[in-house]
Amino acid sequence: MxxxxxxxxxxxxxxxxxxxxxxxxxxxxxxxxxxxxxxxTSTSTTRLPPGPIPWPIVGNLPELVKNKPRFRWILSLMDEANNAGIACIRLGGVHVILVKCPVIAREFLKKHDALFASRPITMATHYSSRGFLSVVDAPLGEQWKKMRRLVASEVLSHARLKWLLHKRVEEADNLVRHIYSQCCHEGGALVNVRSVAWHYSGNVIRKMMFNRRYFGDGREDGGPGFEEEEYVGAIVTVLFLLNAFCVSDYMPCLRWLDLDGHEKQMKRAISIINKYHDPIIDERIKSWRECTSSPDRTSQDLLDVLILAKNSNEKPLLSVEEIKAQVADLVYAAIDNPSNAAEWALAEMMGQPQILTRAVDEIDRVVGKERLVQESDLSQLNYVRACAREAFRLHPIAPFNVPHVSVADVNVAGYFIPMGSHVLLSRVGLGRNPKVWDDPTNFKPERHLGDGSSKPVQLSEPELRFISFSAGRRGCMGTELGTEMTVMLLARLLHGFTWTLPRGVLTVDLSESKEDLCLAKQLFLQAKPRLGAHVYPSC
Structure with a gap:
C-alpha cells in the first residue's frame, strides 16, 4: 500500500x-x-485485553461522549465484548483496563499490588485533595506514604475508634430521636430514608472530626438545618464528579474548555465545603499552635489528632493545607457507603418481608426491647450484618473502585498492561457475576452466612468477589469504621421502628437511577415506634 x-x-x-x-x-x-x-498477534504477552478498536489520537473518546451516562456504556461494553472478565478501552492516550473477574482482580491487587499502587491525575481529584495532599488520591510517592502512615496509625486505628465511640453513640441516638419525633404520634409518619441515612453518616463523621453535629443551629428534632443540607449536597456533588469520566482527564489540552461542565461544578461544591471547614480548622490550628495557657488541654476529636501530629523533630507533621485536605478526604470517604447500603437493604426488605422479620427477630433476641442496640451488640447480629454485606454486593455505591495506575509494563492474566494504564475493577461486574454468585440479581443475605458459625460476618471481601472496601495497598483504611457505621445505621432503623409501605403503594420500585447506582426514587416509608416510649432518647 x-x-x-x-x-x-x-x-x-x-x-x-x-x-x-x-x-x-x-x-x-x-x-x-x-x-x-x-x-x-497470538502471543499473549504482547496482546492488550479485548475491546473496541480506538480512533487515532482520541481513542474511544467519541463513543464515551456519545453514550451517556458514560459508566453504563462501559458496563454494557464489558458485558457485550467478551467473556474473559477483562477488557480494554483507550481514552485519548490512556489505556483503561476494566475487570469483572475476581481471579483477575486478585492478580492485579494481590500478586501485582506494588505495580498498581498509584493513582491517576484528574481534575476532580486535584480539587478534592488540594493538589494531591491527602491519602486516597495521592499518586504513589512520599506524600502518599506519609499520609498513609499517619491515617493508619493515628486516625483510623482500632484504639482511636474506641476512643471516639461515645461520639458515634450520640449520633446513633440522634438518628433515633429525629425519626421518633416525626412518627411518635398515632399512625406514624412518612420518613425519607435516604435523607436520614445521609445525615446520620454526615453527623457521625462531623462529630468525630469537629466535635460538632451542626454547622448551624440544626432543628429541635435533631434533623439537619440549612447549613447541613447545603453541606451534604455539596459532598454528594463531589462524590458524583469523582466517579465521572471527564473528557479532559484523558485529553488535558481540552481542559480549558470544560466541555462537560465538571470543573465549574467541582469548584462550586468545593467552595461550599471549604466555607464550612476552613474557619473551624484555621481557628483550631491557631488555638493549638499559639495558645500556651492550657498545658493540660487534651485532644477531643480527629481534627486535634491531625493538628498535634509531630515529626521526628517534634515539629508539626502536617501543613495547614495538608490538614484541610485530609479532613475533607475522611469526610468524603465516610458518608456515601453506609447510607446507600442501608437504604437499599431496607428497600429490598419491603419486597421480601421474611428477611425483614428475621433481621428484626435477631435484634430482639440479642438486644431485647428495653434498650437500643449498641456497637457492642453488632458482632452478634450476624443476619443483620449479612443483609448489609448483601447490599454492598448487589447495590454498590459506585460502578468502579478508585482507579489504580500501573507504574511499569506488566503481564496480567495473559495480557499486556502498559505502564500508565488505569485499572478499574467493576463493582457491578464483580458483585453480580453469574460465574461467582448463584442468582446474582436477587437480594439473598443467607448466601453470606456460610456454615452458620458464630464468627461475625465481615462486610469486607478480601477475595474481591465484590468490592466494599477494596483491597491491597490502596485498600480502604476505614474498613472498621465503615462496618460499624453501616451495621449500626441499619440495626437502629430496624430495632427502633416498624417500617411499612406508604398508604396506596403496593411495592417499592427497585429501579436504579440512570445517572448513578442509587435507587431511582428516594425511599419513603411509613415509620412507627416499636419500642416503649422510655427507650427513645428525649429531645
Missing part, C-alpha cells in the same frame, strides 16, 4: 490538498497495520 501511494505522488500533479490527503492515507495505513498486528 505504501508503494502504491508513492507511485501516485510520482504520476500525479502535486497539489496541497492531494499532499494532505496522502499524509492522511499514510497515517491511516500505519494505524490499520498496527490494528491488524494487534488483532492477529
Amino acid at each position: 505504501m508503494i502504491s501511494i508513492f507511485a501516485m505522488v510520482i504520476n500525479t500533479s502535486f497539489t496541497p490538498l492531494l499532499f494532505l490527503s496522502l499524509l492522511f492515507l499514510i497515517f491511516m495505513s500505519k494505524y490499520l497495520f498496527l490494528i491488524m498486528m494487534r488483532t492477529s
